[in-house]
Amino acid sequence: MTNTTVETREFQTEIRQLLDIVIHSLYTDRQIFLRELISNAADAIEKLRFTQITGAEIVDPDLPLEITIEADDIAHTLTISDTGIGMSREELIENLGTIAHSGSKEFFQKLKEGDKKDLNLIGQFGVGFYSAFMAAEKVTLFTRSLDPKATGCQWISEGTGSYSLDVAQGQSRGTKIILHLKEDAWEYGKADIIKRIIRQYSSFVPFPINVNGEKVNTVQALWTKNRNQITDEEYTEFYKYIANAYDEPEFYLHFSSDAPISINALLFVPKENLEIHGFGRTEPGVNLYCKKVLIQEQAPDILPEWLRFVKGVIDSEELPLNISRETMQDSALIGKLNRAVTGKFLKFLAEQADSDPEKYQDFWKKFYAFLKEGAANDFNHRSDLVKLLRFESSKTDQDQLISLADYVGRMKENQNAIYFLSGPNRETIEAGPYLEIFKNNDLEVIYTNEAIDDYIFGLVGEFEGKKLLSADQNELELPELEKELSSEESLTSEEITSMTKWLKDTLGEKVTEVRESKRLVDSPAIILTTHGTHSMHRVMQLMNREMSFSDPCIFEINSRHPLIKRLNSLIIKNDPFAKVASEQLFENARISAGLLVDPKEMVTRLYQILERSLG
Ligand code: ADP
Ligand code: MG
Numbered sequence: 001m002t003n004t005t006v007e008t009r010e011f012q013t014e015i016r017q018l019l020d021i022v023i024h025s026l027y028t029d030r031q032i033f034l035r036e037l038i039s040n041a042a043d044a045i046e047k048l049r050f051t052q053i054t055g056a057e058i059v060d061p062d063l064p065l066e067i068t069i070e071a072d073d074i075a076h077t078l079t080i081s082d083t084g085i086g087m088s089r090e091e092l093i094e095n096l097g098t099i100a101h102s103g104s105k106e107f108f109q110k111l112k113e114g115d116k117k118d119l120n121l122i123g124q125f126g127v128g129f130y131s132a133f134m135a136a137e138k139v140t141l142f143t144r145s146l147d148p149k150a151t152g153c154q155w156i157s158e159g160t161g162s163y164s165l166d167v168a169q170g171q172s173r174g175t176k177i178i179l180h181l182k183e184d185a186w187e188y189g190k191a192d193i194i195k196r197i198i199r200q201y202s203s204f205v206p207f208p209i210n211v212n213g214e215k216v217n218t219v220q221a222l223w224t225k226n227r228n229q230i231t232d233e234e235y236t237e238f239y240k241y242i243a244n245a246y247d248e249p250e251f252y253l254h255f256s257s258d259a260p261i262s263i264n265a266l267l268f269v270p271k272e273n274l275e276i277h278g279f280g281r282t283e284p285g286v287n288l289y290c291k292k293v294l295i296q297e298q299a300p301d302i303l304p305e306w307l308r309f310v311k312g313v314i315d316s317e318e319l320p321l322n323i324s325r326e327t328m329q330d331s332a333l334i335g336k337l338n339r340a341v342t343g344k345f346l347k348f349l350a351e352q353a354d355s356d357p358e359k360y361q362d363f364w365k366k367f368y369a370f371l372k373e374g375a376a377n378d379f380n381h382r383s384d385l386v387k388l389l390r391f392e393s394s395k396t397d398q399d400q401l402i403s404l405a406d407y408v409g410r411m412k413e414n415q416n417a418i419y420f421l422s423g424p425n426r427e428t429i430e431a432g433p434y435l436e437i438f439k440n441n442d443l444e445v446i447y448t449n450e451a452i453d454d455y456i457f458g459l460v461g462e463f464e465g466k467k468l469l470s471a472d473q474n475e476l477e478l479p480e481l482e483k484e485l486s487s488e489e490s491l492t493s494e495e496i497t498s499m500t501k502w503l504k505d506t507l508g509e510k511v512t513e514v515r516e517s518k519r520l521v522d523s524p525a526i527i528l529t530t531h532g533t534h535s536m537h538r539v540m541q542l543m544n545r546e547m548s549f550s551d552p553c554i555f556e557i558n559s560r561h562p563l564i565k566r567l568n569s570l571i572i573k574n575d576p577f578a579k580v581a582s583e584q585l586f587e588n589a590r591i592s593a594g595l596l597v598d599p600k601e602m603v604t605r606l607y608q609i610l611e612r613s614l615g
Helices: 013-024 032-053 089-095 104-113 119-125 128-134 183-189 191-201 232-243 325-329 332-355 357-377 379-388 404-409 426-431 433-440 451-460 493-510 534-543 562-572 577-592 599-614
Strands: 007-010 067-072 077-082 136-144 153-157 162-167 174-181 209-211 251-257 263-269 285-290 293-296 311-315 417-422 445-448 466-470 511-516 525-528 553-557
Touching: 013 104, 013 119, 013 128, 032 067, 032 077, 032 119, 032 128, 032 174, 032 191, 032 293, 067 183, 067 191, 077 183, 089 153, 089 162, 104 119, 119 128, 128 136, 174 183, 183 191, 191 209, 232 251, 232 263, 232 311, 251 332, 263 332, 332 357, 332 379, 357 379, 357 451, 379 404, 379 451, 404 417, 417 433, 417 451, 426 433, 433 525, 433 577, 445 451, 451 466, 451 534, 493 511, 493 553, 493 562, 493 577, 525 577, 553 577, 562 577, 577 599
Parallel strands: 067 209, 285 311, 417 445, 417 466, 511 553
Antiparallel strands: 007 162, 067 077, 077 174, 136 153, 136 174, 153 162, 251 263, 263 311, 285 293, 525 553
């Protein structure tokens, strides 16, 4: 008689590749597989408890909510059972055969590239289950969904290309996973070793875990406890548990409040920002609870998007248990929670920045992109976020950063504006002509390295009543200058008038105006934009190359500079080389502004110049 209920199915390609790596790697941290399987069991029980509370009909309603582990050192098996929601046949195929999570693809890519296979991150990428094959040569799984209509199922795989499915009779609700241990992993058949690993990784699982009949964890919702009853180690362990992390948190914030809304929150900032390491977009990391019952995992609406790097728990007893994902989005209550927690978190960061600036700077270097994203997009928190931004400036040492408040605190008495200048890095900004007048007058200039900085400054316009001005702006509002620009003699005003007119006629459409500069010290010429800042023009240029070569600007010349004086003599003599030289001067000024120039024209002109100088 043939058994028609058995079915063999192929794993999705990505899973096959992942399994191949999992099976053939040398591990530094093999025991993490246990953490992953226990975390899945705990998730399944959380979901069950939630369904139970909302009043849905479930199978085996009286089963205790717990995780049971049997370590068998003779049969060399490790069995992990839970009384959670289980899976139907369709769910099995969906959950343990295909990849649903975004971000996992990047993870595989990293795994394939690196020589050291860091599988520690596996749980963060939604594929933790497959770590079972780090220890098992074969996995047999029995499961029964909470749905009274579903039947029990069996899933078997050796982690190679495929798995088999079958019906399983007499199965009670939940999931049982049997790991047939590889010979070099037989130690995981020993109860003592399993207990030790659980104490290390999973002591915060909110359900009892029994190993060979003995309960090994103390069940507690850490966030509801009093702060002074919790040790740093407990915070760290809890962080590792909820964030699937293996390192320590950079910061944690634990608070409770009653007004305007009752909140118990425990939030963590991780040590690393995976987004800058190319792992794709970080998913929100805060779980929403009501009186210790998980309402929504990785809740997307509970914090603003730019806080997606924060991990932790927010518990509010005012939440209705049956709140659905759809109503969550436009619930006034969630909005209120969101504002209260975000405000508290921003205040916390400001305190950290005050009390330990070095540590804050360390955090800033890894996570600045999120704070800038918030300052640019989140109107409600913009003014608080702007205070948290940090910058290099013309008066900081390499690697030292200041806030806008620091800048204002040491401004000159007669100074009314905050000056900033954009450029890809300190060296480029300092080599350019725009800083000259500020250096000459000992005025501090903030360096902005990203277009988003200038965008944010444009949005806020001012800080503590001081205007934010780009130092490459056309009309500079400067305080009374203390120093002469230079002691060199200048061209006469008649000479300047005729020279600027000649330059305007020669450069034509490329310039809106040519004038004598009141800001240059060492450079012969500079260009200024008539609208916006150069960094915005650079962004526009990247979007539309052709157009950008001819974006008109103001051209200023330094009438004390020897090059300008000699150029003037050539102009007076009607020397045709004057045109070539002035065009090159103009293009050089564009390059100093970080703008693109037309390379074809530039090269042709440079040959003319070379020819003349080589004689
Ligand atoms: P993740 O837990 O991040 O979703 P996993 O690879 O660990 O990724 O698990 C994949 C999916 O398989 C889970 O999302 C869940 O739907 C299902 N699953 C795994 N283990 C269990 C279990 N013990 N009970 C019910 N469902 C499970
Ligand atoms: Mg998991």
